[in-house]
Amino acid sequence: MAQPIPRLSPDTVQRVVAAAWDELPPYDRIRLEYGVGPGALVQLMKRELSPAAFKLWTARDKKAKRPTVRSTFPYGR
Template sequence: MAKPVPRLTPDDIQRIIATAWDDRPPFDAVLRTHGLTHGQVVALLKRELTPNAYKVWTARTKSAAGSPARNARR
C-alpha cells in the first residue's frame, strides 16, 4: 500500500499534475522534484482529477511506458 500523500500547497499539486501529464512516464520526474513515490502520485491524481481525466491519464501513462523503451529491448 502506498504511503499517504503529504500535505501539499495548491501550487505544488498543480505542478505535480502538470508533470504527470507530460508525454513521457512522469514518475521519476515527480519523485526527483517533489519526493512523491509512484503510489503517492497515483493517489494524488485519483483524488484531484475528474474520473474521466484520471482514466485518460492512466491510459496515456501505460502506453507511454510501453512504447519506445519496451520496443528497444526486444
C-alpha cells in the same frame, strides 16, 4: 500498499499534476523534484482529476510505460 500522499500546498499540487500530464512516464522527475513516489502520485491524480481525466491519464501512462506484447518477431518465424 500505496504510500500516503505528502502534504503539499495547492500551488505545488497544481505543478505536480501539470508535470504528470507533461511527462511520459512522469515518475522519475516528480520523485526527484517533489518527493512524491509512484503510488502517492496515482492517489494524488485520482483525487485531483475528474474520473474521465484520470482514466485518460492512466491509459496514457500505461501505454507509455512499456509495450506489453511485441507486435511481430524481428526476423519472422
